[in-house]
Amino acid sequence: MSRERVETVIVGAGFAGIAAAIALRAAGRDDFVILDRGDAVGGTWRDNVYPGVACDVPAHLYGLSTHPWPEWSRTFAPGAEIRAYLERVVCAERLDRRLRLRTALTAARRDGDRWLVETRCSDPGRAGERRTIEARYVVLAAGRLTQPHVPTVPGLDGFPGPVFHSARWDAAAPIEGARVAVVGTGASAVQLVPELARRGARVTLFQRTPAWIVPRGDRSYTDDERAALRRDPAALGALRSALYAEGEARFASRSGDADAAHAAREQALAHLAAQVPDAALRAALTPAYAFGCKRVLLSDDFYPVIASGAVTLEPSALAAVDGRALVAASGARHDADAVVLATGFEASRQPYARLVVGERGITLDEHWAGGMTAVGSTLVHGFPDLFVLNGPNASLGHNSAVLIMEEQAAFAAALIAAAVEVRVSAEDEAAHTAEIDARAAGTPWVDGGCRNWYTDPRSGRLTLLWPGTVDDFRARLARVRDDLLHPVLTP
Numbered sequence: 154m155s156r157e158r159v160e161t162v163i164v165g166a167g168f169a170g171i172a173a174a175i176a177l178r179a180a181g182r183d184d185f186v187i188l189d190r191g192d193a194v195g196g197t198w199r200d201n202v203y204p205g206v207a208c209d210v211p212a213h214l215y216g217l218s219t220h221p222w223p224e225w226s227r228t229f230a231p232g233a234e235i236r237a238y239l240e241r242v243v244c245a246e247r248l249d250r251r252l253r254l255r256t257a258l259t260a261a262r263r264d265g266d267r268w269l270v271e272t273r274c275s276d277p278g279r280a281g282e283r284r285t286i287e288a289r290y291v292v293l294a295a296g297r298l299t300q301p302h303v304p305t306v307p308g309l310d311g312f313p314g315p316v317f318h319s320a321r322w323d324a325a326a327p328i329e330g331a332r333v334a335v336v337g338t339g340a341s342a343v344q345l346v347p348e349l350a351r352r353g354a355r356v357t358l359f360q361r362t363p364a365w366i367v368p369r370g371d372r373s374y375t376d377d378e379r380a381a382l383r384r385d386p387a388a389l390g391a392l393r394s395a396l397y398a399e400g401e402a403r404f405a406s407r408s409g410d411a412d413a414a415h416a417a418r419e420q421a422l423a424h425l426a427a428q429v430p431d432a433a434l435r436a437a438l439t440p441a442y443a444f445g446c447k448r449v450l451l452s453d454d455f456y457p458v459i460a461s462g463a464v465t466l467e468p469s470a471l472a473a474v475d476g477r478a479l480v481a482a483s484g485a486r487h488d489a490d491a492v493v494l495a496t497g498f499e500a501s502r503q504p505y506a507r508l509v510v511g512e513r514g515i516t517l518d519e520h521w522a523g524g525m526t527a528v529g530s531t532l533v534h535g536f537p538d539l540f541v542l543n544g545p546n547a548s549l550g551h552n553s554a555v556l557i558m559e560e561q562a563a564f565a566a567a568l569i570a571a572a573v574e575v576r577v578s579a580e581d582e583a584a585h586t587a588e589i590d591a592r593a594a595g596t597p598w599v600d601g602g603c604r605n606w607y608t609d610p611r612s613g614r615l616t617l618l619w620p621g622t623v624d625d626f627r628a629r630l631a632r633v634r635d636d637l638l639h640p641v642l643t644p
Contacts, residue, residue: 155284160184161569162270162288164258164505167196168217169294169542169558171239174248175219176559176566186286187248188272190257194243195236197298201341203322203493205348206232209340209369209451210553213389214396217242218559221389223382229371229451258505259283261291263512266574268538290569293505294542294558297617300499304336308474312492319345319495326491329353334479334487336471337495338364340450345495347454350463357487358459359479361470362447362603363440365421369451397623400552404622407445407551409596418444428456437468446601448550500617501525501609503544511536521545524609524616526586528577529633530626531561537576540565546589548617550598550607556623564630571638592620 160182163170166189177185193199208215212225215235220242226234243249253272260271268291274282301318309316315326319341327333333354335346342358343366349356382389405413421444429435438459440447458464469482478486501524506517513535520526520535525545527533533541541547542561548554568575593599593615598607607618619626 158287159186161290161292162286163187163292163294165189165196165294165296166194166252167296168555169296171242172217172559172562173292173294173542173565175246176562177569180566180570182569185251187252188256188258189254192255195239196296198232198236201232201320203319203345205344207344208235211396213392214553215555223389224379225374227371227373258508260508262510290538292540292542292565295505296543297500297503298498300504302497302499303494304496306471306474312474313477314491316492319493331490332488334359334489334492335495339495339497340448342495343450343452343455346464347458350458356464357467357489358464359467359471359481363438364447364450365440365444366424366450366452366455367421368424369453401622403551409445414444425456429460437466442603443597443601445597446603447605497606500606524612524614526582528581528585529630531564532575532577534577534579534582537574545616546619550618552623557626560627560630564634567634568637575637589615589620596620
């Protein structure tokens with residue numbers, strides 16, 4: 154097994170990992186490598202290639218602030234376009250020199266004052282090759298949407314046709330003229346279902362819980378609009394600023410402000426009423442939980458395809474599979490040729506957490522047995538010099554998560570540039586966790602009457618969503634950074 158030394162190992166080559174690398178370069182720290190188990194950069198946008206995949210955050214807010222892009226084709230960028238954008242950023246930053254694709258993290262262990270990071274290569278020319286990297290710092294940027302959640306359904310293993318998760322799309326599966334069952338009504342399903350119908354599939358949609366859906370308002374940018382943004386960087390910056398302000402304003406309706414939530418709920422109900430004239434069908438599509446409890450979805454074509462009859466709505470969960478018959482919790486049976494599981498991800502228990510062992514000999518997964526916790530959503534007690542990006546309380550339900558990732562990346566780079574040991578106490582972590590719990594109390598996320606991926610099912614705590622605005626998050630990280638650097642800066 155070969156061995157090398159670097160200052161920093163970054164795990165993951167999606168938005169968070171690329172942002173971390175850019176921030177390190179800007180801070181004057183160029184001794185790093187980026188590991189990714191995939192064969193290309195892009196993370197979520199490399200893995201999710203289902204028909205209709207696109208972002209639900211406006212494109213000009215979803216890019217990196219260091220790389221504004223005037224050429225987005227639509228208000229909400231298609232997935233392939235986002236992946237191409239990230240590849241372009243890597244090229245512009247010359248990060249390919251630091252990038253190691255097809256290189257999976259197999260273990261990371263704290264050893265004295267350093268980390269030992271073990272990897273395994275899956276490149277055809279070096280398949281199985283193992284390497285140990287000795288690093289001062291580790292930045293975990295592996296994301297939260299990496300491990301698909303596959304529900305336990307009796308008989309599913311015996312289904313005679315293809316069964317696959319939306320994040321592992323099977324391009325060879327039958328679509329045109331086929332009976333395709335889609336399980337789930339989250340963000341992926343509302344994009345996928347209309348596209349499957351357009352491609353000639355006979356779709357049955359299993360809906361355990363309906364979603365709150367508001368108008369999307371997507372459109373193509375004209376050539377003139379793109380040219381204007383290309384000529385005028387200030388206009389491009391102003392557009393991003395306006396979108397940011399709109400996003401921050403949405404926090405009130407998502408977090409439970411009574412007036413804002415009522416207005417947003419009425420907008421969603423009006424959208425539903427305008428697109429679904431049948432009262433019984435409309436009732437089946439109306440959520441019975443608080444607005445904001447689950448992620449609010451954006452779509453202009455999901456309701457119409459249901460109302461048209463092109464898609465059969467089964468208003469209950471998939472309970473069992475009997476040969477080709479899918480049995481709903483309602484008792485209804487639906488025959489299918491293929492099953493697509495649009496059932497989300499193992500967001501509350503990150504796969505990488507089982508691989509990382511801290512100075513007390515326990516894994517991150519064990520440390521997080523009651524749900525993920527961290528100081529500033531980034532630093533974990535017992536795991537010095539480790540930064541977790543896009544992990545505990547680092548997601549957003551109202552604005553672009555890329556904004557949070559960039560703040561965390563800059564935070565990590567500042568501490569790494571200071572060449573200090575980055576360590577937080579158990580008391581610090583407990584205090585931060587208590588602050589999160591206090592801010593979450595009474596919000597729709599924990600008391601809204603739904604099951605969501607924002608909370609940990611083991612503890613019921615809000616462990617993935619940041620219960621504040623982006624401005625709040627920025628200020629919180631600044632305080633943590635200053636507290637950690639103050640002893641170094643004091644004469």
